[in-house]
Amino acid sequence: MFAFLSSARKALTRCVFVGATLSLAACQPISIGGGTNVGGGTGPTIDPSEPVRVALLIPKSSAGAGTVATSLENAARLAMADLTNVKIDLRVYDTAGSTDKAASLAQKAVADGAQIILGPLFADAANAAGVAVSEQNINILSFSNNTSIAGGNVFVLGPTFENTAERLMSFAARQGKTKVLVAHPNNVEGQFGRNAVQQAASRNGLAVASVNGFEFSQPGIVAAIPEIKSAMDSTGADTLVLTSNSAGALPLLAQMLPEAGVNPSKIQYVGLGRWDVPAQTTELPGLQNGWFAMPDQAMIQNFQARYTQAYGSAPHQLAGLSYDGIAAIGALVEAGNKKALSAGALTQGAGFQGVAGAFRLRPNGTNERSLAVAMVRDKQVVIIDPAPTKFAGAGF
CATH class of the missing domain: 3.40.50.2300 (Response regulator)
Known part of the structure; x- marks a missing residue:
């Protein structure tokens, strides 16, 4: 206990957080402005019988976030493997942790045919990506938990x-x-x-x-x-x-x-x-x-065990957000709705089953998670x- 309190005192003296600095930098609230419109993009009309084109924006080459990026991609692929009647065409774009690159890659993803964007990781990058494609009728499921960027076509998946x-x-x-x-x-x-x-x-x-x-x-x-x-x-x-x-x-x-x-x-x-x-x-x-x-620890432990079995190492603590995004997309598309990726479908009241239990997206771009x-x-x-x-x- 003494060592624990001593570490806390040192951290406070430096005015920084001890441990988990990547997750804090990635998803703790930071004031950057952001979307204020409620309702999101109407979303593209899709053919549920065809593969859904999902763009995954992650900082693969970022020196500080490469590990979490790998976990996010792996978790997305694990979720895809769990889908039975839905095919996902996942295309990965490396933002390198850059806000400007996230914006340009969001535009590229839409030009490449993306019907929905999963990511980016960092709040400022997610905000920039949302602005960049705000006129393209494409919704973004960001990994951020920063509610100041939620709204318009940007939804946050992170716990708030x-x-x-x-x-x-x-x-x-x-x-x-x-x-x-x-x-x-x-x-x-x-x-x-x-x-x-x-x-x-x-x-x-x-x-x-x-x-x-x-x-x-x-x-x-x-x-x-x-x-x-x-x-x-x-x-x-x-x-x-x-x-x-x-x-x-x-x-x-x-x-x-x-x-x-x-x-x-x-x-x-x-x-x-x-x-x-x-x-x-x-x-x-x-x-x-x-x-x-x-959140429900039994469900999280089950996900961690399955991930570890599939990839040989434990997932980053944020990996489940990527799984949740794919799971939600899959559940909506499986229902056969041509507007499965619209704001109305994404925010349907029943929500979805994710890595840590039930969750649902709200019309204002935030989320509600079962705790x-x-x-x-x-x-x-x-x-x-x-x-x-x-x-x-x-x-x-």
Whole structure:
């Protein structure tokens, strides 16, 4: 535990994240503007009996993203092999991690006959690709989770703060919670998390009693501890939402807040990040009896085992997004609809079955994914509200 907290302190001093930097760079929210139109492209008319031409835009030659690009391509091909009555003509385009190249390759893919685009990986590249083909009647299923680029013809497949916050705040409301305090670092990721919690709380009838931002550094967190404690006392908040993950401010917050008197046996701690990664996170005092959301691990493990058997190594953590994209396309085309790749079809309410369970695309370009609510109990992760296996209604 000491080594874990020491690493966290060093990371905060440098103001960078420890570990998983590729996934954070690839899919954590960054403010770049993006599509604001709702509804997506109408999509091309296809012949469901013919192979569907899918363009896969990935940074194969990028020095920092070559591994994830390989996993994304492999996962797409694994999904293609699982389709029985649908043929996919997959054409791979190497963006090299370049925004400009992503835009030009999106145009080339459409000129080559692409009927839908899967990727790119990075948010700015996905935004540029969407703009480049916005007049071509082609939809884009990006691997990003940056909701600021969602809309128009761009959909994001990556798990979003909005989806996680909605799951947790709706669960909190059902458990009788009424007042929420949000603690977040004053960086882009923290601001996205803060906004997601505020909006989800409002939708579910919870009052946001206080919002406490702090400098993303060790001194900044230390200074924030008494301020958060004071706000909890003065507002009577019964729920404390921490937007940070275990590679950021979470370890220090979860250690120091209980020491300052924010008792996790009396205050419900809730986290937007995964508290089971790395495993020693579950030992932190402030996370005992706390809630966080996670996808169905049995389904993910099944995918990882199948991928490893097929390719000889474990997939990158983002690989499932590519599988999901192909699975959704295949399910729609198999139904025999000539408008299977239109926004209306892509956003149909029943959604799709993916690597981590049910998911669906929303008309505003974001997504909703089935998540379980987990609790840290005696330093172990316990599922207290299983992930739904299907969707009902129109979603949030």
